Amino acid sequence: MAILEIRDVTSGYGEVQILWGAGLTLQEGQLTSLVGGNGVGKTTLLRTVMGSIKPWSGSIIFEGKDVSRLPPYTKAEMGLVLVPEGRQLFTDMSVVENLEMGASPQRARPYFERNLDRVYEMLPRLKERRNQKAGTLSGGEQQMLAVARGIMSEPKALMIDELSLGLAPVLVLQLFETLNQLKELGITVLLVEQNVQMALAVSDYGYVLSQGKIELEGPSRQLAKNEHIRAAYLGL
Amino acid sequence: MILQVQGVSKRFGGLQALSNVSFDLPEGQILGLIGPNGAGKTTLFNVINGVYPPNAGRVIFRQDDITNLKPYYVARKGLARTHQIVRPLNELTVRENVMVGACFGQQAVSLREATHIADEVLEYVGLADRADQPAGSLNVAQKKRLEMARALASRPYLLLLDEVLAGLNTSEITAMLDTIRQIRTRGITIIMIEHVMHAIMNVSDRIIVLDYGEQIAEGSPQEISQNEKVIEAYLGDPKLAERLMEQNNGDTGDS
Numbered sequence: 246m247a248i249l250e251i252r253d254v255t256s257g258y259g260e261v262q263i264l265w266g267a268g269l270t271l272q273e274g275q276l277t278s279l280v281g282g283n284g285v286g287k288t289t290l291l292r293t294v295m296g297s298i299k300p301w302s303g304s305i306i307f308e309g310k311d312v313s314r315l316p317p318y319t320k321a322e323m324g325l326v327l328v329p330e331g332r333q334l335f336t337d338m339s340v341v342e343n344l345e346m347g348a349s350p351q352r353a354r355p356y357f358e359r360n361l362d363r364v365y366e367m368l369p370r371l372k373e374r375r376n377q378k379a380g381t382l383s384g385g386e387q388q389m390l391a392v393a394r395g396i397m398s399e400p401k402a403l404m405i406d407e408l409s410l411g412l413a414p415v416l417v418l419q420l421f422e423t424l425n426q427l428k429e430l431g432i433t434v435l436l437v438e439q440n441v442q443m444a445l446a447v448s449d450y451g452y453v454l455s456q457g458k459i460e461l462e463g464p465s466r467q468l469a470k471n472e473h474i475r476a477a478y479l480g481l
Numbered sequence: 482m483i484l485q486v487q488g489v490s491k492r493f494g495g496l497q498a499l500s501n502v503s504f505d506l507p508e509g510q511i512l513g514l515i516g517p518n519g520a521g522k523t524t525l526f527n528v529i530n531g532v533y534p535p536n537a538g539r540v541i542f543r544q545d546d547i548t549n550l551k552p553y554y555v556a557r558k559g560l561a562r563t564h565q566i567v568r569p570l571n572e573l574t575v576r577e578n579v580m581v582g583a584c585f586g587q588q589a590v591s592l593r594e595a596t597h598i599a600d601e602v603l604e605y606v607g608l609a610d611r612a613d614q615p616a617g618s619l620n621v622a623q624k625k626r627l628e629m630a631r632a633l634a635s636r637p638y639l640l641l642l643d644e645v646l647a648g649l650n651t652s653e654i655t656a657m658l659d660t661i662r663q664i665r666t667r668g669i670t671i672i673m674i675e676h677v678m679h680a681i682m683n684v685s686d687r688i689i690v691l692d693y694g695e696q697i698a699e700g701s702p703q704e705i706s707q708n709e710k711v712i713e714a715y716l717g718d719p720k721l722a723e724r725l726m727e728q729n730n731g732d733t734g735d736s
Contacts, residue, residue: 261621261648282715283518284647284676411519414721421725439517440717446725456651456677469722478715480678481706 247306248273248433249294249325249402254303256293263289265457266303271402271435276428278436278444278465281454282478287437288330290454291406295327296320308401322350324401330410332391336380340371343379343390347397356399364393367426385416392423396432403427404435409443421447441478445469453477482541483508483639483670484529489538491521491528491694498524499694501538506639511665512672513685513702517714520691522674523565526641529672530562531555543638559587561637563628565644565674571617575608575627576600578616579634586635598634606630606660622653626660633664640664642673646680658684682706690714 249271257263263286271277281287292298294305296317304313307325317327335343344364348357365372368389374382379390388408395403408424409417417440424447427434438444445451445465453461453468455477461468468474484506491499499521506512514522527533529540531552539548547555561582569578579599583590590598603609606626611619616627625645632640642661646654654677661684665671675681681688682702690698690705692714698705705711713719 262650263648265650282676282678409717414718418721418725422728425729439715441715442717442719442722443725444717446722447729475706475712475716478678479706479711480680480682481702 246273247271248308249435250306251290251294252304252306254290254293254305255301256289256298257301258289258298262301263457264293267454267457267459268303269452269459269462271433272450273433274428274431275449276424276434276436276447278438278448278451279454280438280441280444280451280474282439285454286457287454288406289457291327291329291404291435291437294404295325321398322352324350324352324399326395326398326400326403328391328395328403328405328408330406332387334379334387334390334394336378338379339376340379340382340390341375343394344371344397347394348399350398353397353399357397360397360399363430364396367396367423368393385412385420388412388416388420389423392420396427400432402433402435404437406437408436408438409440417443441474442469482506483543484672485539485541486525486529487539487541489525489528489535489540491524491533491535497694499528499535499691502691502694502696503538504689504696504699506670506672508638508670509665509668510670510686511661511684512670513681513688514672514674514691515676515678515681515688515705516691516697519693521694522691523643524694525691526562526643526672526674530560530641553585556585556635556637557587559636559638560641561586561632561635561639562641563625563632563643563645565647567624567628569616569619569624569627569631571615573616574613575616575619576603576612578627579603579630582631582634583636586637588636595634598636599630602630602634605663606633607656621648622650622657625649625657629660633669637669639670639672642671642675644674644676646675646677654680 247270251269253266253268255264293300408420448465451465451468452459460477482505486504489502516522528535531550534549576599580595583595583598603612608626688705690711697710698708
């Protein structure tokens with residue numbers, strides 16, 4: 246069943262149009278990846294879905310309801326959650342305080358203890374450092390905390406923007422393994438990545454965004470073998 | 482050679498933004514500069530035109546060492562650039578904006594001459610009918626052209642273009658590429674940074690690829706699109722992806 250449908254969305258900033266009719270569907274319980282090079286509109290698509298910028302046209306359907314014009318906090322309450330690019334942690338707050346902030350939606354509060362146990366089990370580093378200020382964590386640990394904060398929101402669909410950006414390979418591998426665990430918990434994930442190889446290795450289904458439109462889509466294993474991917478990134 | 486970049490390195494605190502970048506640029510070429518986000522492309526422009534002094538290396542422009550010259554002095558030598566984020570003087574007219582470019586260019590010109598140059602350049606980039614409008618009233622594609630006109634009005638030998646295609650739609654991109662080719666036929670050498678890959682692959686004679694401040698490849702567009710290191714820089718490391726898949730398969734085997 247489709248939990249999130251993005252239908253023919255256009256948007257941008259001021260007079261600059263970035264998305265030119267992008268559409269994709271998240272199937273419940275699946276891990277879907279959205280890949281594409283620099284500046285093709287991946288983050289803009291997530292912002293539009295979340296509502297921090299409004300779509301110019303097209304619609305966003307979450308659990309069968311049109312949520313196109315709803316603000317981000319309402320969507321977070323409904324269970325549509327974003328792990329933003331660049332982490333956006335509360336750096337002067339401790340790890341556990343950041344996790345508490347993640348649990349601020351009404352629907353997440355009853356599950357606070359359960360979710361805290363989950364993220365500590367999944368990412369034991371965060372438990373070790375729970376009283377440390379978030380700003381003093383390493384880059385990889387901060388990324389773990391950003392994902393953990395998203396899990397604390399009890400998401401029905403979790404959208405992660407650039408999981409691997411700027412991280413060393415060993416950390417990248419570890420974070421991607423965490424994604425597998427999210428899948429086991431039944432959380433639907435939309436992973437936005439520049440690292441196509443990793444994204445297609447971990448996901449069930451993939452979309453390639455190019456110049457504000459979906460250029461290719463398919464089951465990830467098949468897509469990974471598609472010659473057009475290289476062309477979509479490198480232009481030749 | 483119109484430009485020689487020799488062993489240029491630039492560090493910002495703990496970040497090595499450029500490591501030992503070297504290349505020679507023959508006159509009349511269009512050189513494409515590409516690489517993932519944060520690769521150091523704009524930093525390289527900033528070193529070439531004097532915004533940042535490099536920590537090591539030299540920049541030779543038309544046989545002159547311009548390594549530690551200030552940007553306004555580099556502009557006087559005939560090296561002009563555009564910026565990724567366009568910032569026209571919004572209250573001035575389009576013509577006046579271009580006159581500013583002419584006044585700080587290669588030759589010292591009077592205001593009258595600057596007006597002539599501005600009108601000629603505006604004609605050339607297709608903004609002649611907008612000359613008397615305030616620059617703030619232009620749309621994005623027009624502002625990108627104005628940015629280019631300002632640089633061209635300085636009568637450069639070498640033009641550095643930083644993402645002039647960003648934010649343009651398909652037909653605007655095609656029109657801009659035509660303009661870039663025309664600039665080259667006038668004998669102006671061009672280095673351009675661009676993320677719109679099909680465009681840069683199409684217009685460049687040669688391409689240099691940066692990744693984490695290192696020059697990882699150099700060659701024709703055709704060579705670059707087949708280069709293993711470049712593919713890995715853009716698409717990620719296939720070996721790491723294989724390890725992840727092996728682990729996934731291992732997990733399903735256990736359960």
